Amino acid sequence: MRTGVFFCQTGDNRNLNIDAIAKYSANLPDVETVQILRLKPLPDLVFLREQIITHKLGRIVIAGDIPGYYKPVFTRAMAMAGGDTDEIHLASFQEHGAKGENAMDRAKAIVACATMGVPFPLAAIPGGNPVNHATLIIGGGIAGIQSALEIANAGKQVFLVEQTGTIGGHMAMFDKTFPTLDCAACILTPKMVSVGQHEMIRLLTRSKVVAVSGKPGSYRVKIRQSARFVDINACVACNQCAEVCPVRVKSEFDAGISLRKAIYIPFPQAVPNAYLVDEKSCSYILSEGKKCGVCVKKCPKECINLNEKDHITDIEVGNIILATGYELLDVSPIEQYGYGTFPNVLTSIEFERLTNASGTTGGRIVTKTKQFNRKLNKDEWVFSPEGVPPRSVALIHCVGSRNKKYNAYCSRVCCMYSLKFAHLIKEKVPNANVYEFYIDMRAFGKGYEEFAERIKQEGTFVVRGHSASVTMVDGQMAVRGEDIFNDRLVEFKVDIIVLAVGLIPSPGTEELSRMLGIQRDTDGWFSELDYNGSPTDTDRGGIFVAGMCQAPKDIPDTVAQASAVAAGVLGSLTSGKGIGHMSSVTLSEIEARAKTIHTI
Amino acid sequence: MFIDELDRFGAEDVQLCYQCGDCSTVCPHADEVYKFPRKSMRLLQMGLEQKLETTLEPWLCYYCGQCSEQCPRDADPGETMMSLRRWLISRYDFTGISRMFFKSRITEVLAIIAVALLTGAFLIYYGLSGGSISIYDGEGAFLPSTFIHRFDLTIGAILLVFLVLNAIHMWYLVMIKGTPFNVPWWLYLKELYQLPWHFFTQKRYADCEKKREHKVYMPWLLHLGLMLGYVTMLLLVMVFIEQLQAGPAILWRVHIFGYLASVGLIAGTIYFIRSRFKKHYIQYKKSHGTDWVFVTLLFIIVVTGIAQHVFHRTGLYEPANITYVIHLMSVVPWLLRMPFSKWAHLIYRPLAMYFSAVRREALMRQVSILNSYPVVVK
Ligand SMILES: Cc1cc2nc3c(=O)[nH]c(=O)nc-3n(C[C@H](O)[C@H](O)[C@H](O)COP(=O)(O)OP(=O)(O)OC[C@H]3O[C@@H](n4cnc5c(N)ncnc54)[C@H](O)[C@@H]3O)c2cc1C
Ligand code: SF4
Ligand code: SF4
Numbered sequence: 001m002r003t004g005v006f007f008c009q010t011g012d013n014r015n016l017n018i019d020a021i022a023k024y025s026a027n028l029p030d031v032e033t034v035q036i037l038r039l040k041p042l043p044d045l046v047f048l049r050e051q052i053i054t055h056k057l058g059r060i061v062i063a064g065d066i067p068g069y070y071k072p073v074f075t076r077a078m079a080m081a082g083g084d085t086d087e088i089h090l091a092s093f094q095e096h097g098a099k100g101e102n103a104m105d106r107a108k109a110i111v112a113c114a115t116m117g118v119p120f121p122l123a124a125i126p127g128g129n130p131v132n133h134a135t136l137i138i139g140g141g142i143a144g145i146q147s148a149l150e151i152a153n154a155g156k157q158v159f160l161v162e163q164t165g166t167i168g169g170h171m172a173m174f175d176k177t178f179p180t181l182d183c184a185a186c187i188l189t190p191k192m193v194s195v196g197q198h199e200m201i202r203l204l205t206r207s208k209v210v211a212v213s214g215k216p217g218s219y220r221v222k223i224r225q226s227a228r229f230v231d232i233n234a235c236v237a238c239n240q241c242a243e244v245c246p247v248r249v250k251s252e253f254d255a256g257i258s259l260r261k262a263i264y265i266p267f268p269q270a271v272p273n274a275y276l277v278d279e280k281s282c283s284y285i286l287s288e289g290k291k292c293g294v295c296v297k298k299c300p301k302e303c304i305n306l307n308e309k310d311h312i313t314d315i316e317v318g319n320i321i322l323a324t325g326y327e328l329l330d331v332s333p334i335e336q337y338g339y340g341t342f343p344n345v346l347t348s349i350e351f352e353r354l355t356n357a358s359g360t361t362g363g364r365i366v367t368k369t370k371q372f373n374r375k376l377n378k379d380e381w382v383f384s385p386e387g388v389p390p391r392s393v394a395l396i397h398c399v400g401s402r403n404k405k406y407n408a409y410c411s412r413v414c415c416m417y418s419l420k421f422a423h424l425i426k427e428k429v430p431n432a433n434v435y436e437f438y439i440d441m442r443a444f445g446k447g448y449e450e451f452a453e454r455i456k457q458e459g460t461f462v463v464r465g466h467s468a469s470v471t472m473v474d475g476q477m478a479v480r481g482e483d484i485f486n487d488r489l490v491e492f493k494v495d496i497i498v499l500a501v502g503l504i505p506s507p508g509t510e511e512l513s514r515m516l517g518i519q520r521d522t523d524g525w526f527s528e529l530d531y532n533g534s535p536t537d538t539d540r541g542g543i544f545v546a547g548m549c550q551a552p553k554d555i556p557d558t559v560a561q562a563s564a565v566a567a568g569v570l571g572s573l574t575s576g577k578g579i580g581h582m583s584s585v586t587l588s589e590i591e592a593r594a595k596t597i598h599t600i
Numbered sequence: 601m602f603i604d605e606l607d608r609f610g611a612e613d614v615q616l617c618y619q620c621g622d623c624s625t626v627c628p629h630a631d632e633v634y635k636f637p638r639k640s641m642r643l644l645q646m647g648l649e650q651k652l653e654t655t656l657e658p659w660l661c662y663y664c665g666q667c668s669e670q671c672p673r674d675a676d677p678g679e680t681m682m683s684l685r686r687w688l689i690s691r692y693d694f695t696g697i698s699r700m701f702f703k704s705r706i707t708e709v710l711a712i713i714a715v716a717l718l719t720g721a722f723l724i725y726y727g728l729s730g731g732s733i734s735i736y737d738g739e740g741a742f743l744p745s746t747f748i749h750r751f752d753l754t755i756g757a758i759l760l761v762f763l764v765l766n767a768i769h770m771w772y773l774v775m776i777k778g779t780p781f782n783v784p785w786w787l788y789l790k791e792l793y794q795l796p797w798h799f800f801t802q803k804r805y806a807d808c809e810k811k812r813e814h815k816v817y818m819p820w821l822l823h824l825g826l827m828l829g830y831v832t833m834l835l836l837v838m839v840f841i842e843q844l845q846a847g848p849a850i851l852w853r854v855h856i857f858g859y860l861a862s863v864g865l866i867a868g869t870i871y872f873i874r875s876r877f878k879k880h881y882i883q884y885k886k887s888h889g890t891d892w893v894f895v896t897l898l899f900i901i902v903v904t905g906i907a908q909h910v911f912h913r914t915g916l917y918e919p920a921n922i923t924y925v926i927h928l929m930s931v932v933p934w935l936l937r938m939p940f941s942k943w944a945h946l947i948y949r950p951l952a953m954y955f956s957a958v959r960r961e962a963l964m965r966q967v968s969i970l971n972s973y974p975v976v977v978k
Binding site: 336398402403404405439440465466467468469480481482484487488489 | 618619620621622623624625626630631632635638670672673674
């Protein structure tokens with residue numbers, strides 16, 4: 001069939017040389033014409049129709065990063081020229097992952113398949129390596145937990161590697177989850193316990209992957225497990241050690257709003273349910289055994305060993321799942337909100353801990369109180385259960401998100417959790433005024449819009465307009481903003497400000513991407529193979545992404561993705577076909593395969 | 601489309617704005633009645649040309665640049681306000697000349713050259729027909745000061761006609777077309793003091809400083825110096841030209857003003873040129889073509905003005921006369937260009953301040969009249 005290839009490329013594609021691909025496609029069988037269109041915003045309809053008629057084209061291939069965008073024009077042109085509109089094929093570089101090292105070959109293969117009318121995934125099937133039946137999951141948040149349980153329940157071995165002392169991730173820090181306002185712990189804790197007890201799951205906490213080698217189906221992984229200094233099996237979590245420990249540092253689990261000891265348990269429901277010693281603050285370890293050591297003597301089970309060393313474990317697995325989650329953007333450069341200057345400006349995760357019933361104030365929402373710190377000899381602002389409740393609270397959306405200076409992308413969960421906060425404040429401090437400043441309300445999921453409406457009914461002042469100014473007026477903070485719907489400039493006096501801080505990939509993401517050879521997108525999240533078609537695969541065979549580490553998403557989406565990943569892993573284990581490396585398939589292999597499919 | 605037209609006046613990034621209002625929040629001049637720049641961005645996005653031409657907001661902005669620094673979308677609201685001012689000048693100008701100038705620098709430069717050549721031809725013709733090039737003042741002078749006085753007054757009158765007509769047009773757009781309620785005449789009297797007050801203090805420009813927390817607000821001082829120098833020069837030339845021209849001895853009680861004004865003009869111009877080169881404040885990041893024409897002309901005027909003064913005082917009458925002709929050749933187009941250029945803001949800004957105060961008062965009265973009526977339900 002006479003085929004015309006049209007390149008519709010907007011902007012410069014990172015590492016694709018369109019001219020070279022065009023030259024390659026000119027030599028493909030049946031190709032009559034190859035044209036590079038640099039037309040803005042859409043190609044000219046009349047021109048296209050003429051091209052179809054003069055070249056007597058029966059098939060059109062639109063090639064580019066987002067060829068689907070141009071399809072309507074080509075369809076109309078084809079219809080006007082009297083051709084078959086079913087014969088318009090897309091060669092999408094983005095969708096089929098033409099990026100990274102062998103982007104050019106991949107792009108050529110994509111065009112070649114399209115000119116033959118063969119779907120790319122049919123032609124580009126990597127050859128199968130035998131698959132090791134064990135799976136490694138990196139990251140023990142809700143994503144890692146869900147995948148681990150799905151795979152383990154199917155009877156397959158799982159290694160779950162978590163860098164902190166407990167699994168649970170961010171979800172363990174929450175009190176309620178939107179939009180159902182279910183208790184987060186009630187959903188998460190049973191899952192955590194099952195992970196801890198499952199015979200098919202080997203849990204490695206305080207561990208990090210330090211090296212990976214091998215090929216899809218058989219990866220050899222080196223894991224460094226930091227010393228815990230407490231015997232997991234013997235510890236009964238009686239807390240006697242922590243009572244005597246003299247060191248106090250900020251609690252990571254409490255987002256820094258409360259203090260913990262150097263020997264501690266992150267939270268009472270932690271899995272594994274055992275204490276651990278923070279080597280960065282323990283006096284005994286820091287002084288190399290010269291000081292302290294009181295906890296060792298106190299422990300009734302004699303399970304503390306402050307001289308324990310890190311150890312390295314080597315494992316071999318067939319598949320790897322990345323579930324490393326996210327962290328919050330550092331807000332201190334965003335000066336206009338006064339974070340760090342005014343004590344009662346909180347980040348979202350700090351507020352999440354404040355309002356949590358197991359938090360430092362027992363879930364009471366209060367402002368900070370001044371306390372004298374004898375060690376530092378100065379006043380400090382701390383949360384205490386006796387604090388005064390706020391008279392009014394401002395919630396500010398999109399702090400560092402959708403902002404060209406910080407994150408250009410939307411963090412996707414902040415609108416919803418800010419609405420959740422508004423509800424929690426109204427519930428716990430009914431006569432407090434709550435002002436919610438937003439730019440666009442992104443309530444996109446099932447029941448979310450209804451949730452947003454409900455919050456408005458509850459008496460929260462939802463202000464359409466962002467704020468960019470927080471000042472101190474007579475000892476109270478004043479938030480200035482523009483109330484766009486009511487055409488007013490507003491200034492509200494508030495006692496607490498909660499910033500909906502943007503989310504970024506967790507710190508280890510870059511290192512892991514290098515170690516595993518996984519691409520990351522421009523924002524730093526792990527790249528999936530194809531956002532629409534295979535959102536959980538990567539272009540390295542046998543490596544999957546689940547949860548936040550792929551892109552911001554909420555818990556329902558995280559869990560769904562984590563289960564989908566488990567299906568992918570189990571499929572590779574049971575299909576008997578083995579798995580290969582997408583990028584290991586060569587251009588000539590794809591060409592040859594496409595030709596056979598084409599002739600059938 | 602309207603938004604594309606504004607593009608040519610310098611507002612390039614209006615489409616990027618997603619209406620968050622951060623800019624209005626940080627603007628030191630936005631208040632309950634005049635909320636900007638977000639609202640102006642919105643009107644622009646919606647293409648409400650008829651509404652925009654009646655707004656005063658662009659004039660209330662002094663381009664401190666805080667909004668553009670804050671804008672999460674890099675939509676550059678400050679530059680948009682600047683462009684709106686350029687556009688408004690072209691709107692107030694009923695001749696359409698201003699529009700042409702803003703849109704095409706070539707037209708502007710050609711017009712300037714034409715006026716300069718005409719002026720030069722006329723002056724040389726006049727000078728040669730009655731006087732000698734080697735006499736500067738008095739009997740048989742090349743350009744006697746009585747003639748220059750009349751010449752200046754004529755140019756001044758032309759200038760005034762344009763300015764007054766444009767100002768009336770502005771008043772019509774703003775106060776009649778753009779004010780949907782009655783404005784009592786005595787409000788105009790009551791707020792009249794605003795005109796000289798803003799003209800001579802540029803107080804609102806100084807307000808930008810409050811937020812920026814500078815010790816001495818240099819831009820404001822220099823801007824004030826530039827403006828006062830400009831006005832003093834204008835006065836000297838229009839009214840006291842005969843004393844100014846007398847010589848060669850220096851007449852201190854007149855010339856001292858000339859010197860002071862020159863210092864103000866030079867210092868101001870150098871500062872603003874330097875800022876444009878260095879681009880260290882966000883508001884100087886982009887310069888519209890017409891800004892450069894202005895600066896170049898001003899430079900020629902200042903250099904030739906000083907030169908002819910020096911030549912005259914040192915007895916070099918011939919060079920003095922020649923530089924004087926060049927000086928006037930640049931002064932005349934510069935002056936005539938004023939009502940069509942950014943420099944018309946000298947007039948429009950105080951007027952806008954005056955109108956905005958009147959409109960605000962009228963609005964408040966409106967609100968209180970509405971509130972004072974009892975609400976009779978049955
Ligand atoms: C303030 C706030 C409130 C929220 N409220 C809600 C809500 O109400 N409802 C809702 O649906 N969603 C909510 N979310 C979103 C929710 O937190 C996420 O969707 C969910 O936690 C994502 O889970 P995850 O497992 O992908 O990531 P995480 O929870 O971040 O888990 C990642 C885990 O991986 C570990 N890890 C990271 N790097 C490594 C490494 N290199 N090696 C080993 N381990 C590593 C981490 O220690 C962590 O345990 C909220 C988010 C925020 C910020
Ligand atoms: S989810 Fe809402 S608050 Fe968060 S970045 Fe997106 S739009 Fe802004
Ligand atoms: S700050 Fe920028 S994006 Fe926000 S309203 Fe102003 S111009 Fe628009």
